[in-house]
Amino acid sequence: MRGFRAEILSVPHDPAAAGRDAIVHHGDGLLVEEDGLVVARGDFADLAPRFPGLPIAHFPGRLIVPGFIDAHVHYPQIDRIAAHGEQLLQWLERHIFPAEMAFADRAHADRVAAFFLDELLRNGTTSALVFATVHEGSVDALFEAACQRRMRIISGKVLMDLGPEGLRDTPATGRAESEALIARWRGRGRLGYAVTPRFALTSSDAQLEMAGALLEAHPDALLHTHLSENRAEIEAVAARFTAAADYLDVYDRFGLVGARSVFAHGVHLCARERDRLRASGAGIAHCPTSNLFLGSGLCDLAGLADIKLGLGSDIGAGTTLSLLATMGEAYRVAQLRGQSLDPFRALHLATAGGARLLGIADRVGALEPGQEADFVVLDPRATPLLARRSQGASLADLLFLLQILGDDRAIAATYVMGACAWVRGG
Template sequence: MQQLIRGRILGFHADPTDTDDNHLYLEDGAILIEGGRILAVDDYAKLARPGLPEIDHRPHLILPGFIDTHIHFPQVQVIASWGAQLLDWLNTYTFPEEARFAQQGHAPAMADAFLNLLTAHGTTTAVAFCSVHPQSADALFTAAHARNMAMVAGKVMMDRNAPPEVLDTPQQGYDDSKALIARWHGKGRQRYAITPRFAITSTPEQMEMAGQLVREHPDCHIQTHLSENRDEIDFTLSLYPQARDYLDIYESYGLLGDRILLGHSIHLEPREIARMAETGSHPVFCPTSNLFLGSGLFDKAGLRAAGITSGIATDVGGGTSYSMLQTLNEGYKILQLRGQKLTALSAFHWITRGNAKVLGMEDQIGTLAPGSMADLVVLDSRATPAMALRSDRAETLAEELFILQIMGDDRSIAQTYVAGVAMKTV
């Protein structure tokens, strides 16, 4: 059955940093949906017809749903844990929490809560780390598949430098990942990410197994961490003394390429930047996490100048908010400290089409192009009294978007649609 979603429509077809011809904006527009996909986008008057069901979201903005390219599903109950930098934070909070995912019934309950939080904050696709336990990935994929929600996820492979409760072995990590790929990769909207957590928690033998998975499944994504924290880098290089640098570890096992997402990528050497550009590898900026853990300041403009395309993400639970709007807020501030700018149009492009391009999925998500899935977010720029007061002085679309970028959070999400189905009941 067809339906019409009416409102102020905004979608991107190019990067605002590259060209002025970058977006479509319709003051009274509509999106025609059938079977979970977008059929057409145009002025409301051109698409409306008698008997066609419609939902009117005026005066709100309707955009493609937000995409989060780095988040930790098992960390939903350790977000906002006090006072540690990366390695201490992992050992004190994260690893004990992830051990709980071995308990019967825990992962399915957390998966439902996790997806509810994502859609409540306007996020319709996420790239998620699961725990070492294959049932954690099964639970997340099962819940996402039931909602027809696009998820890219994988169980972490980790066989050292963590408590026994969250370790596998090289063979077990390979076997579990292989079985999960067979069950879930390409099932409906689910995609698998081969997930060696990071070099500190994987032996060379396990990294070799990860490389074997990548060779056997070249259409899977790969996710890991890179150069988040100075102590992390030093520890990593002590474990791999033959490596030229941190990135060289992943490179030596055949992991680099346009399918890999390298969380954080803050403290990079010139050789690493050059190799990331040459291989098409993607760093992922995690601003709220980088500030919370005191990790450092991401160099978006420097990487872009080198020809590298970056993602942006929440990194819950080191990150402090599920909101991609709040992620943009803190990202703006970090880039200010770098002497760089994040305009409102560029920001909203980044969390929609930009992140979709990083994933190689822009033909499915992140835009309003006909044929794309009808994953949408409806934004209220007057959601709080303070936002409404500020909005009284906004004169342009860019000013309105910037208010959402800096002041917005889940209260600004009037509705979220996944494949054309409304997710928010209130």
């Protein structure tokens, strides 16, 4: 059993609905961990006497928050981050599909997976919903590396029988390889499986039907795909699926819309799609840096009220693995829509909101007793400018400063299951 003393902040509920009651704050707090789980959390003066002799790591001037949860990211695209030029469909053809073909080589997948997960930890991310590639071995590589690091990672083999030559499966092989991965990894470490059709245009009707059957056969699996990201993409979907009411309806017709469905982007949703997302319990991973980088559009956060919502870095179209920086970009996108994103709500979306979206809110995201002890130690004095601006700042201003001026440099340490997984300067 160990203790961690610092200022502690958690936002287990959405402030858009619960207001300031959503915020849990201890100015001088104590987090008590045993066997990887949170035993207690509260004010140091109240809690410390209950645990005499407890070894305590003290972080004066630092802020402990729950480990960040990346709700949508592509690990095979890490080496194509900041690839110049074009919008979504052309960018995929020019940069991404060639890069993903290399993952037929398991040794390459192992190297990239190890680098990617270490980068997540360096940025304070302890849980993530991750796209792999069409190759079965790309998932094996990621899951093996995640188990070694004790991270909570959800992923699955990409299904794309209409993909380019060299990056294509079939409905039969997609089903067989997905079933094999589920059988091989279910129950191991802190892993979860996601049925992962890339997006509607890269799967035949037969494969989308198979994906729905696979999802139904495995009630512990998520559905992870893309939705309404780019206007040219939406037009191409409408041209192919002429009987569908809209983009979401394409997935709905194959049994892919439900409480376990995570759709990345949702930038250009119509009213019917939003209503259907609310009614089904499906959710959206908001990816602001990606949407800006590819010129896809500005997501309407206000229009997503009462829809499950998390934040995604969406590397490699996204421009940073830092969810602190992603929160700042989400604020800027909201500003361009004439909206305002509260800093506490931004933190919620990157922690407990993301956990709810991924179906893991009982385990991570809020540092509640009984949850896994995944947390980040933030340093408000990480840079000279942050140190200068944070002097005398209120909690709300401090959190906002970290989101606007902070990035990986503000991560002092990352803890996974109560153990230090990364420390600055270590």
